Amino acid sequence: MTQPPLITPDVLVIGGGPAGLTAATELARLGAGHVLVVDREETAGGIPRHSDHTGYGLRDLRRVMSGPAYARHLVRQATRAGAEIRTRTMVTGWAGDRTVDITGPEGRRQIRARCVVLATGARERPRAARRIPGDRPQGVYTTGLLQNLVHLHHRPVGERAVIVGAEPVSWSAAVTLRAAGCTPALMISRYPKAESHAALTAAGRALLRVPVATRTRITRVLGKGRCQAVEIEHLDTGRRRTVACDTVVFTGDWVPDHELARTAGITLDPGTLGPLTDTALRTSRPGVFAAGNLLHPVDTADVAALDGRHVARHVMAHLNGGGQPAGGVRLLADAPFRWVAPQILRPGDPAPPRGRLLLWTEEFVRFPVVTVRQDGRILTRRTLARPAAPGRVFRVPFGLLRGVSATAGPVHIGLD
Template sequence: MTHQPPLTTPDVLIIGGGPAGLTAAAELAGRRAGRVLVVDREQDAGGIPRHSDHTGYGLRDLRRVMTGPDYARHLVRQATRAGAEIRIRTMVTGWADEDTVDVTSPDGRYRIRPRAIVLATGARERPRTARRIPGDRPHGVYTTGQLQNLVHLHHQPVGKRAVIVGGELVSWSAAVTLREAGCTPALMVSQYPKAESYAAFNAAGRTVLRVPVATRTRVTRVIGKGRCQAVEIEHLDTGRRRTVACDTVVFTGDWIPDHELARSAGITLDEGTLGPLTDTALRTSRPGVFAAGNLLHPVDTADVAALDGRHVAQQVVHHLNGEDRPAEGVRLTADDPFRWVAPQILRPNDPAPARGRLLLWTDEFVRFPKVTVRQDGRTLARRTLAWPAAPGRVFRVPAGLLDDVSPTGGPVRIGLH
C-alpha cells in the first residue's frame, strides 16, 4: 500500500513570500477569506528587498519610504498581524494533481490542497551563463541578488574594482552595494544609447557614486583564471574592443520570471513575458490559480508588485464566494518596439488592471511616445503620453485607452505610431 503524504487544506495558498505574496496575504486575511497560508523557500520572507539595503521602498503601496530590509519586515508583520500563516524554508516541488501541490520543508514532505492558489514566485536576473558570454570562469562574478545577499546578509567581502553589466535601476542598486562593501564601481556597461534607468538616477549615479557609463557597449569576454582580472568590452557601433581591469563583475537586470511551477502545471505562458498569461483579474489559464507581481511583468518595482498583490486579493475573494465566472476575452498583443504587454486578456465586466495601467516593455527609447490601439484594422485610440518609453523599465499606459475595444472582435494591438 502506497503511503500518502500528510495533507493540509487552507482556503488560499500563496506561493512566494515577496511583496506581491505578502500583500495579497495581508489583504485576504484582513478580508476574512478563511485560512491563508504563505510558503517561501528562503530562510526569511520578504523577497528581494530583504537584502537590498538602501532606501526607496514603499512609496506607492505604503505612502512612505523605507529601506529594503525594513520594508520586507513591515510586509511580514502586516501579513501575520492580519492572520496569515507564513512558512519559510518551504519549497513547492510540484503538482500532485490540478488542485494539490507537493511541498518539502524542515517538517518533512506533505501536500497542500487549497481552494485557490496565488503564484507570486517573482523573477530573477539572468546570470552570465544564460547570457552566453565567453571567457574564463573565475571567482568574483555575480548577479545583483547574489552580490547583495553576500554583502548584506552574510557580511562577506567582495573585490576592490568592479564592472557593472546593465544600466537599469537595479544596476545602480548594485553600485550602492559595491560602494558599501569597499569596492569601486569602475564602469557601467549598457547596450542602449543611454543608461536604461530614470534620468534622475543616472545623473545621481554619475555625480554621487561617480560611476562612468559606457553606452552602446557589451561585454564580450570575462578574463581571469582563479579570480577575475578583467573584462573585454566592445562598442556596438564601431566594433572597437578594449580591456577593462576589474576583480568583480556584476550582471544586473535582464530579468526572467520564476515560472517553473506555472510551466509544470501546464498553465499557458505568454511568449513575451515568459510568465503566466493572465487577464486583468490576474486569473491564469487554470481555474482557481491566480498570479501576481514580477512573475507577470519582470521586472517592476517592489511597491508595484505589492499593489498587484492587493489587486489579486479581491479577485480571489470572488472566486472563493463562487462569483468568479469569466466571460470570453480579447487578446492584447504588443507591436514593435514593445516586447510584451501585461496583462494580456481583456474580458467584459472584469476590473481594470492594477492601478488602472497596462504594463509594457520597450526595446527603443521614445521621449514622447504616441500610443496607438488597433483592433480589426481600425484605430480605436491614440494618445501621446508625457513620460518616455525607455528600455530597462516598465512603460505604463492608462487602461482607458482600451475603452472602445469590442469584446467580440479580434486581437488588440498596442504599439507606437
C-alpha cells in the same frame, strides 16, 4: 508509498515577496479563512530583504523605507492580519489542480487549497544564460547574489567592479559595491542611453562617481581563479578594449520564476514568459491566480505589492462562487514593445492594478504616441508625457482601451 500528510488552507500563496505577502494580508483581512504563505528562503520578504537602501514602499505604503525594513513590515502586516507564513518550504510539484507537494523542516507534505496565488517573482539572468564567453573565474555575480552575500552573509567581494547594465537595479548594485568597499569602475549599456531615469543616472554618476559606457557590450571575462578583467566592445565602431576588474555584476535582463506555472500546464505569455492573465489576474487554470513580477519582469516592489492587493479581491470572488469566465480579447504588444501585461480583456472584468497596462520597450522614445488597433482600425492614438525607455516598465492608462470590441479580433498596442 505512504501518502504525505495533507494541509488544507483556503488559500495557498506561493512566494513570500511583496506581492505574495500583500495578497495574504488582504485575504486575511477580507475573511478568506486560512491563508498560508510558503517561501523557500530562510526569511520571508523577497528581494527587499537584502536590498539595503531606501526607496521602498512609496506607492503601497505612502512612505519611504529601506528594503530590509520594508520586508519586515510586510511580514508583520501579514502575520498580524492572521496569515500563516512557512519559510524554508519548497514547492516541488503539483499533485492536482490546486494541490502541491512541498518539502520543508517538517518533511514532505501536500497542500490542497481552494485557491492558489502564484507570486514567485523574477530573477536576473546570470552570465551563463547570457552566453558570455571567456574564463570561468570567481567574482562574477548577479545583483541579487551580490546583495545576498554582502547584506545577509557579510561576505567580502572584490576591489574594482564592472557593472553590466544601466537599469535602476544596476545603481542598486553600485550602492552595494560601495558599501562592501568595492569601487564600481564602469557601468556598460548596449542602448544609446542608460536605461534608468535620467535623474537617477545623473545622481549615480555624481555621487557614486561611476562612468557609464553606452552602446557597449561585454564580449569576454578574463581570469584564472579570480576575475582579472573583461573585454568590452563598442557596438557602433566594433572597437574592443580590456577593463581591469576583479568583480563583474550582471544586472537586469529579468526572467520570471515560472517553473511552477509551466509544470502546471498554465498558459504562458510568449513576451513576458510568465502566466497569461486577465485584468483580474486569473491564469488559465481555474482557481489559480498570479501576481507581481512573475507577470511583469520586472517592476518595482511596491507595484508588485499593489498587484497582491488587487488579486486578493478577485480570489475572494472566486471563493464566494465566482466562476472562471471564458473568452476575452487578447492584448498584443507591437514593436518596439516586447510585452504587455495583463494580456486578456473580458467584458465586465475590472481595470488592471492601478488602472494601468504595463509594457516593456526595446527602444527609447522621448515623446511616445501610443496607438491601439483592432482589426486594422485605429481606436486610440495618444501622446504620453513620460518617455518609453528600455530597462523600465512603460505604463499606459487602461482608458485607452475604451473603444475595444469584445467580439472583434486581438488588440494591438504599439507606438506611432
